[in-house]
Amino acid sequence: MSTSDRYESKGYRTARRAYILECAFEYFIRLLVSDSFLALLLSSLGFSEAAVGVISSLISLSFLFQMLTVAILRRVRHVRRFAVVCHVAGDLFFMSLYLIPLFMTPGTLRNIVAVVCIPAAYCGNYIVTTVVYRWGNSFVEPGRRALFSSTKEMVSLLSGILVTLMGGYCLKRFSDAGKEETWFMTAAAAILVFTVCDLICLLLMKGGRDEREEPASPTPLSVVLKQTFGRKEYRSTVVLASLWSMAACTTTGFMGTYKNLLFSFSAVQIINACAFLACFAAERPLGRFSDKHSYAKGLHLGLILAGAAFLCNAFASPGARWLLIPYAVLLSVSGAGISENMIRLSYQFVDIRWFSEAEAIKNSVSGLLGFSASLLAGRLLSFIQANGNSLFGIPCHGQQVLSVISLILTVTAVVYNKLVIQKQTIIQQ
Numbered sequence: 001m002s003t004s005d006r007y008e009s010k011g012y013r014t015a016r017r018a019y020i021l022e023c024a025f026e027y028f029i030r031l032l033v034s035d036s037f038l039a040l041l042l043s044s045l046g047f048s049e050a051a052v053g054v055i056s057s058l059i060s061l062s063f064l065f066q067m068l069t070v071a072i073l074r075r076v077r078h079v080r081r082f083a084v085v086c087h088v089a090g091d092l093f094f095m096s097l098y099l100i101p102l103f104m105t106p107g108t109l110r111n112i113v114a115v116v117c118i119p120a121a122y123c124g125n126y127i128v129t130t131v132v133y134r135w136g137n138s139f140v141e142p143g144r145r146a147l148f149s150s151t152k153e154m155v156s157l158l159s160g161i162l163v164t165l166m167g168g169y170c171l172k173r174f175s176d177a178g179k180e181e182t183w184f185m186t187a188a189a190a191i192l193v194f195t196v197c198d199l200i201c202l203l204l205m206k207g208g209r210d211e212r213e214e215p216a217s218p219t220p221l222s223v224v225l226k227q228t229f230g231r232k233e234y235r236s237t238v239v240l241a242s243l244w245s246m247a248a249c250t251t252t253g254f255m256g257t258y259k260n261l262l263f264s265f266s267a268v269q270i271i272n273a274c275a276f277l278a279c280f281a282a283e284r285p286l287g288r289f290s291d292k293h294s295y296a297k298g299l300h301l302g303l304i305l306a307g308a309a310f311l312c313n314a315f316a317s318p319g320a321r322w323l324l325i326p327y328a329v330l331l332s333v334s335g336a337g338i339s340e341n342m343i344r345l346s347y348q349f350v351d352i353r354w355f356s357e358a359e360a361i362k363n364s365v366s367g368l369l370g371f372s373a374s375l376l377a378g379r380l381l382s383f384i385q386a387n388g389n390s391l392f393g394i395p396c397h398g399q400q401v402l403s404v405i406s407l408i409l410t411v412t413a414v415v416y417n418k419l420v421i422q423k424q425t426i427i428q429q
Contacts (some may be wrong), residue, residue, distance in 0.1 A: 161276045
């Protein structure tokens with residue numbers, strides 16, 4: 001069978017559709033345990049606003065679990081089977097977050113379990129993220145992967161809007177009726193359904209060409225490091241990813257409670273839905289731009305949009321709360337230019353055989369730095385709140401100050417991308 005015939009076979013077409021749906025169901029679960037949903041859940045457990053932001057940023061620290069990918073891919077024989085088990089386990093830990101307030105009495109133990117469940121859930125997902133990514137893309141013809149990624153993201157975004165709006169509606173209805181526990185039960189049931197659908201999609205992804213699926217013997221760690229950190233171009237992508245991670249984690253993890261302060265929960269979900277729609281509309285144009293000009297230039301555009309978002313949020317206050325709308329929209333759209341292009345740079349600078357390890361290392365380093373930034377941001381936020389929402393005598397909210405710091409880091413990333421990454425891309429071409 002020729003290469004083109006293989007990619008157009010019934011099995012490969014089914015696997016591609018299954019991968020698109022799998023990403024959507026995984027996205028639905030993430031939506032229900034992030035931003036305002038997570039902030040409200042943690043607040044109901046008794047966590048302070050600063051603590052909610054730091055706990056939300058544990059997501060960045062969870063990237064460290066991807067370092068285990070380097071060891072696993074060198075030793076586990078049935079990598080895909082292991083990936084399915086870990087993925088489903090992570091989803092079930094997400095579900096358990098909503099069961100904690102239902103089955104555990106208030107106290108320190110309940111909060112400890114909640115804090116443990118978040119990194120445990122992301123561990124199950126992140127430890128095999130690059131495996132599933134490479135597995136799903138093995139069914140896609142190399143020359144069409146950028147277009148396929150855009151389609152995949154558009155499906156997730158459009159369907160995710162419905163999940164966000166329905167979730168927000170149910171939460172408001174139950175909260176107004178004083179039945180908050182009913183919401184927790186509904187959210188847990190929804191995550192369980194999405195987990196089962198996620199599992200079915202993974203099982204439908206049969207076949208695919210992957211020369212590393214069943215390695216004959218473990219690859220020495222020295223070889224892995226030589227093929228990754230031994231390349232100057234790859235090291236540059238780690239620096240860029242770290243700058244962006246610190247910029248994002250300094251602010252985004254603390255925005256859930258700030259949004260709920262300035263708007264009603266229903267209004268927040270409508271704003272989020274508008275942001276998703278904007279990202280949906282931008283996916284293909286940004287994808288074409290990246291394909292035509294380069295992944296580095298597509299990333300450059302995404303970083304500029306993110307910087308504009310942080311600039312808007314720096315001025316968002318109770319008197320100018322409408323600025324949260326362009327913040328949410330611009331930050332969401334920027335993701336269409338940042339996330340996929342950051343991954344594609346690894347594809348471009350590292351041999352495909354070492355892609356999973358390269359992504360795991362890059363995400364772990366940037367995640368650790370991002371989490372460290374969130375810890376410092378949490379302390380600064382607490383300091384500002386303790387001083388009556390003022391810094392050096394200037395009235396302000398902590399999230400505004402954090403956005404200024406994120407803006408500075410993002411501008412630094414833009415300059416680094418322009419002076420280093422784009423030049424390396426040109427040289428390689």
